[in-house]
Amino acid sequence: MPIYIVAEECKGCKLCLPACPYGAIEMVDGVAVLTDDCTQCGACVSSCKFGAIKLERVEMCDVDTSQYRGVWVVAEVNDGRLADVTLELLGEGRQLADQLGEQLSLVLVGHEVEPLAEVAAAYGADKVYLAQAPELERYRTGPFTDVITGIINRYKPEIVLIGATGMGRDLASRIAARISAGLTADCTGLEISVEDRLLYQTRPAFGGNIMATIVCRHARPQMATVRSHVFLKPEPDHNRTAEVVEVPVSLDEKSIMTRIVEVIKENVDAAANLQDSDIIVSGGRGLKKADNFELIRDLADAIGGAVGASRATVDAGWIPAYHQVGQTGKTVHPKLYIACGISGAVQHLAGMGSSDCIVAINSDPSAPIFEVAHFGIVGDLFEVVPALTRAIREEFGG
Amino acid sequence: MRIIVCIKQVPDTTEVKINPETGTLVRDGVPSIINPFDENAIEAGLQLVEEHGGEVIVITMGPPQAEQALRDALAMGANRAILISDRAFAGADTLATSYVLAQAVERIGDFDLIFCGKQAFDGDTGQVGPGLAEHLGIPQITYAIDIEEVTDREIQVRRLLSDGFEVVRTRLPCLITAVKQLNEPRMPGLKSRMKAKKAEVEQWTCDCIGALADRCGLDGSPTSVMRVFSPTRQVEGERIEGETAEEKVCRLIDKLRDAQVL
Numbered sequence A: 001m002p003i004y005i006v007a008e009e010c011k012g013c014k015l016c017l018p019a020c021p022y023g024a025i026e027m028v029d030g031v032a033v034l035t036d037d038c039t040q041c042g043a044c045v046s047s048c049k050f051g052a053i054k055l056e057r058v059e060m061c062d063v064d065t066s067q068y069r070g071v072w073v074v075a076e077v078n079d080g081r082l083a084d085v086t087l088e089l090l091g092e093g094r095q096l097a098d099q100l101g102e103q104l105s106l107v108l109v110g111h112e113v114e115p116l117a118e119v120a121a122a123y124g125a126d127k128v129y130l131a132q133a134p135e136l137e138r139y140r141t142g143p144f145t146d147v148i149t150g151i152i153n154r155y156k157p158e159i160v161l162i163g164a165t166g167m168g169r170d171l172a173s174r175i176a177a178r179i180s181a182g183l184t185a186d187c188t189g190l191e192i193s194v195e196d197r198l199l200y201q202t203r204p205a206f207g208g209n210i211m212a213t214i215v216c217r218h219a220r221p222q223m224a225t226v227r228s229h230v231f232l233k234p235e236p237d238h239n240r241t242a243e244v245v246e247v248p249v250s251l252d253e254k255s256i257m258t259r260i261v262e263v264i265k266e267n268v269d270a271a272a273n274l275q276d277s278d279i280i281v282s283g284g285r286g287l288k289k290a291d292n293f294e295l296i297r298d299l300a301d302a303i304g305g306a307v308g309a310s311r312a313t314v315d316a317g318w319i320p321a322y323h324q325v326g327q328t329g330k331t332v333h334p335k336l337y338i339a340c341g342i343s344g345a346v347q348h349l350a351g352m353g354s355s356d357c358i359v360a361i362n363s364d365p366s367a368p369i370f371e372v373a374h375f376g377i378v379g380d381l382f383e384v385v386p387a388l389t390r391a392i393r394e395e396f397g398g
Numbered sequence B: 001m002r003i004i005v006c007i008k009q010v011p012d013t014t015e016v017k018i019n020p021e022t023g024t025l026v027r028d029g030v031p032s033i034i035n036p037f038d039e040n041a042i043e044a045g046l047q048l049v050e051e052h053g054g055e056v057i058v059i060t061m062g063p064p065q066a067e068q069a070l071r072d073a074l075a076m077g078a079n080r081a082i083l084i085s086d087r088a089f090a091g092a093d094t095l096a097t098s099y100v101l102a103q104a105v106e107r108i109g110d111f112d113l114i115f116c117g118k119q120a121f122d123g124d125t126g127q128v129g130p131g132l133a134e135h136l137g138i139p140q141i142t143y144a145i146d147i148e149e150v151t152d153r154e155i156q157v158r159r160l161l162s163d164g165f166e167v168v169r170t171r172l173p174c175l176i177t178a179v180k181q182l183n184e185p186r187m188p189g190l191k192s193r194m195k196a197k198k199a200e201v202e203q204w205t206c207d208c209i210g211a212l213a214d215r216c217g218l219d220g221s222p223t224s225v226m227r228v229f230s231p232t233r234q235v236e237g238e239r240i241e242g243e244t245a246e247e248k249v250c251r252l253i254d255k256l257r258d259a260q261v262l
Helices: A084-100 A116-122 A141-155 A166-179 A268-276 A290-303 A311-315 A346-352 A381-396 B036-052 B064-076 B094-108 B128-136 B190-198 B245-258
Strands: A003-005 A025-028 A031-034 A053-055 A071-074 A104-110 A127-132 A159-163 A182-187 A189-193 A198-205 A210-216 A222-226 A243-246 A259-265 A279-283 A306-309 A336-340 A357-362 A375-378 B002-006 B009-011 B032-034 B055-061 B080-084 B113-117 B140-150 B154-161 B164-171 B174-178 B202-204 B223-229
Touching: A003 A031, A071 A084, A071 A166, A084 A104, A084 A159, A084 A189, A084 A222, A104 A116, A104 A141, A116 A127, A127 A141, A141 A166, A159 A166, A166 A182, A166 A222, A166 B094, A166 B128, A166 B140, A166 B154, A182 A198, A182 A210, A182 B094, A182 B223, A198 A222, A198 A346, A210 A222, A268 A306, A279 A290, A290 A306, A290 A336, A290 A381, A306 A311, A336 A346, A336 A381, A357 A381, A357 B245, A375 B245, A381 B245, B002 B036, B002 B094, B002 B128, B009 B064, B032 B036, B032 B064, B036 B055, B036 B064, B036 B113, B036 B140, B036 B174, B055 B064, B055 B094, B064 B080, B064 B190, B080 B094, B094 B128, B113 B128, B128 B140, B128 B174, B140 B164, B154 B174
Parallel strands: A071 A104, A071 A159, A104 A127, A127 A243, A159 A222, A182 A222, A279 A306, A279 A336, A336 A357, A357 A375, B002 B055, B002 B113, B055 B080, B080 B202, B113 B174, B140 B174
Antiparallel strands: A003 A053, A025 A031, A189 A198, A198 A210, A210 B223, A259 B164, B009 B032, B140 B154, B154 B164
C-alpha cells in the first residue's frame, strides 16, 4: 500500500481522523491506524504535523495496466446543472467506451447532486459514482482532489476525462500529480488504439502551429482535459438508466485548508452568449486601442451577434477575458465569424477555424487570417467596419 | 517573507512566423522571453516583499540559455536567481517538471509563498503550478486576479473564473498562479539591467536538489509525444474587391446572402 503510518512517529494527536474523507483512520493503542476502507487518496498526509504519514509513489513501470478498466468523466456542476462540457464529454466518452467494450461512468461530486445521475444516464453514462457532502457544495481544490483520488484508486478507470475549465484544470493537475498519472491538457481529438487500448490524445502545441498526439503508455489512468464546445453534445435518451454507486464520504470543514469567502457572478450572459451565438464579430490588435472596440460592438449590435476578441486585445486589457476566442480562450463555431483587424495567429484559428463562414477584414493582404477566410476584404478596418455596420442597418433595419 | 517565483523561458510566439511553403514553424531568430504570465508572478512577489519585507527568489528549470530569463527577473528586482539545469531533465512533461521544481523548492526551504504564471505561452497546459503544490502538499489558488490580504498565517485572493470571481482564503505556505490582470509588471531600467548582467545566478543540478533520476526528464514523464503534424486547413477563400469600402461591403453582403449566411 502506498500510504502508511509510521507508528513510532505518530503522536496520537488525532488530527488525521477528520482529514480522512473515507473515515478510514482509527486509533489503536493511542496510535493512528489505517483501516481497510483506506482508498489511498492522500488527504491525511498533509494533515499530519509530524510527518508520520507517508505516501509512497508507485513506479510507472510497475503499474499493472490490465487492472484499470472503463472510461470516466468527472462532472462539473454549475448552479445545480451539469456543465455543457460534462455532457459533451459523456458523448465522446460513450464512443471511446464502446470501442474498448467497457462501461462509461460519471464521477459526480457535490452537495445534493443525486438528481443529476439521471441526466448523466440520458447522456450516455452506464454508471455514476456519487459522493455527496455539504462541504462539497462548491468546488475547492483540496476536498475534491481527495475524494476523487479515492474513487479513482478504489475503482481504477483506464481513462479519465475532465473539462478544461477553471475547475477542471485546477483539479486534474492536482489529481494527476498525486497519483503520478499522465495528463494531457486541452485535447481537441481523442482516439482509441484498440489493439493496445491506448488513448491517443491530440492537442495543439506551440500556440497551435503544430498538432501533437500524446500517449501515456505505462501509467494509469490516462487523463485528459478537453475544452467546452470541442465535442458535440449528444442527443439525450431519457429511457437510459445508470447504476448509481454511492461513495460514502464525510468531511470536516476544520480540516479543509481553503474556504470560500465570496462568490461574485458576473458576465455569465456575455460568456454564454459568445459560445451560443450564431454570429460573432471579433476584434484584434488592428483596433489599436480599447475605445475602438466600440466599432466591433456596433457591428455586432447591428448584425445581432456577440463580441469576440483576440488574445492580444485581452492581454492588452482592452476587453475582458471572457470575450477571448482561441486556443486559450473559447472555442466557437458560429454560422458567421467576422474577424476585424485580427492577423490570424494559429492560436486564434484554433478557436474559430470550424466556423461555417469566416469573413476577414484586414489591411495586411498577407495576414494568415485570409487563409481560412471564406470571404476576405483587404482594407482599413476603420473604414470597412463602419461601412458594413451602416450597410447592415440599412439592409436589415437593425 | 520568502517568496519563490517559478518562471519559464519561452519563444516569443508573437514573433513566430509560419513558412508559407512548408507550413512549419520558423523558429530561427525568434527571441526568447520570460513567459508573460510569469512576469505577473514576479511582479506580485516583488510587491509583497516591498510591503512586508523579505526576499524574492526566482527559479527556472531549463537549458543553460534560460539563464537570460533569470537575469531579466533579477533586473526587475528579484533578490536571488537559481537555474536548475541538467541533461537528466530533458524531455520532461508537466509531472516530471513539477517534481524537479518541488525538489528545488524543498532545498531552498522555509518559504511563505510560491508564485507561478497561470500557464506558459508555448505549452499552455497550466499543469505545472498545481502539480508543484501537490508535490509540496500545500494549498493552491489558481487564476489570481487580486491579492486582497496577506497575514502571517493566511492569504486572501480573488480568483478570475469564467463566470465571475471567487474570493478564497487559505493557509500559508501556498502556491498562487497569476493571470495577466493581476498587475502591471515593471520595466527594468538600464541600470538594473546592467547590474543584473553581472549578478550571480546559482546553478543547481539534479544531484544538487537530490532528485531521483528516474523521476526526471523522459524517464519521469508518464506522457510522451507520439507524433507531431501540421494542422490541416483547406478553404477556397475569395477576395472581395472594390474601389471603396462601401463597394466592398455591398459585395460582401450579396455574397453572404447568396451563401444563405445572412
